Amino acid sequence: MSDSSSTSPFLNVHQVAELLHLNEKKVYQLASDGAIPSTKVTGKWLFPRRLVEQWILESCHHGVLADRLMVTGSDDPLLSALIMRLNQQQQGHAFYGYSVTGTQLGLSLLSQGRADVCAIHWGRAEESELRHPALVRSHSGYRHWVLVRLFRRSQGLIIRAEDRHQPHDPSGLFGANRRWAIRQEGAGSQRFLKEWLAGHQLRLEQLNTHAVAYSEREIASLIARHDADIGPGTLSAANEFGLGFIPITEEAFDLVTPRNVYFRSLLQQMFDYLHSAAGLTLAQSLGGYTLDECGKLLWRGDDVQHT
Template sequence: MDRTFLYYQIAEAIRQDIRTEVLRPGDRLPSVRELAGRWNCTIGTIQRAYEELARQGLVTSRPGQGTHVTAPILAALETPLRRAALVHRAEAFLLESLTAGYSTIETEQAIRIALDRWRTLSQTPAQLSEHRLRFVGSHDPAVALIAARFADFAPGETPHLTFSGSLGGLIALVEGEADLAGCHLWDEESDSYNVPFVRRLLPGRRVVLLTLAHRRLGFLLSAANPIGVTNLENLVNSGLRFVNRQRGAGTRVWLDAHLHRLGITPEQLPGYDQEKLTHSEVAQMIAEGQADVGLGVEAAALAFGLRFIPLTQERYDLVIPVEVWSLSPVQALARWLATDAAKTELTTLGGYEVHETGRVQWVE
């Protein structure tokens, strides 16, 4: 089960244990053989995960002495991707404000006022509702739609959304930093979605997979598509500039697995290292002429006036622990997804199949 993406998942899980001090400086990591047994993968995959952690300065390995956690380096744990994402969000807000006619001075003043108000609120016991649902996971326009409609079927409730990729969502569940996660992770060995990853990352926990929809994933291109791209092989030596999703995103997991299967290396795709956090950001890069092709959902192509070439259909599930499943806002969400009105709204976005929307699957 040696998949090109699995080593990163393992490295990320260990990195999180180091960050939260489950693993401390000097602690010895399991042997590669032991960890390979836990993850049901090859020894080579574990070795690659340890090499990634060593590259980040988090572990050291010596022959005959094993692999140990090094002294904490906070800078290594604060990923450049997280900082870049925050800057991107700030720039998007600034652009929106300037487009609306506000000056940079007015925008800066508004941010200062908002920060002051937030600091004041954060000092009060009622900073946030105790029952405010925290969503962490893969970006999807349908999730944003649900958030916008949430108060209609669960009055007084507004979920907090954090788009961090499918793996990031599952890891947030593990760490107690999310109530529900959005996930569309394809497992190459079983040719199925989500269940293998949930069982691997949340062993022994009872969770619900609430299906949001099946969605079409494919190439996003300018309307012209001059060289007639229809598959991944067409991108090799094509001269097209690719824009990628970040590591841990379900789209990236699918891409890396299929590139590996086809024998295509990242070096053969100019722009492979150019990463974006959402389908919308990928589409925007192409629409603005900063890239020629990327992978994304059909809804993003429609929103930005791009050509869409379908490659696969994937299932997007909301992963919900049993203790969260019983909450009234979550039950209201499940009931709403089962309605014809919800399915009609999802279909209107474009690129979604709703025959399983609202389906409940228990994983134990």
């Protein structure tokens, strides 16, 4: 290998084959299956050197960072509270990280190997059996992922505390005097809002939008500070800020993770805590959660019917 090729941030198929002691046909297969960090440029596969080296370490150790779990994707108050409690239990022996990005960006980070777990929600609970696998399959690497139920939660519209006892005819929510806070594109709550509006023959552009928020809590915070009057969110986020709530639907809140990460004790401890008396009490105190399917394996990317 020449000096220039050894310093390049990218490897070609031949170089990866040499590095892994595989034939080039197997490397092509790994790339096509999304099993190795790669990208196709003008018909040729390129492999980011740093990510390939990280992938090798992860493969050798079932996660070289097995003492930490990086969670990304959708925002949720119960998930956030759960992770804080688990970190306290670990007392520095292990670490949970939670970075809220929204569903779509979270899946992108997972496919790049930058996160261990992605939290997603993409519509009503009764449609999640089809919607969530379809969404996951749109990202490279999905054949090595599994989909696990965390809980179901009440989704709707967060409103000002002083409006909670007023009648809420849907047509009255769209007037010019209603200041909306919405979510960024790719967030599950933004998807929910668009679909709900479509059911009323309205488009997002017709709302009096005053702010874009990047989490459930930011929506609630904007309304609590009187910087907005209404926005999409969960009952738990509304309760946390002492706000009103208009229930619209129940949605499934699921976790996407590589198969080897699914078996890590740190992830299993999340399910165990939510099944415990303390976890059930926590969910009840926040409001709007159903935990009866917590930890249920819903879908595997390597299932024969999805190949």
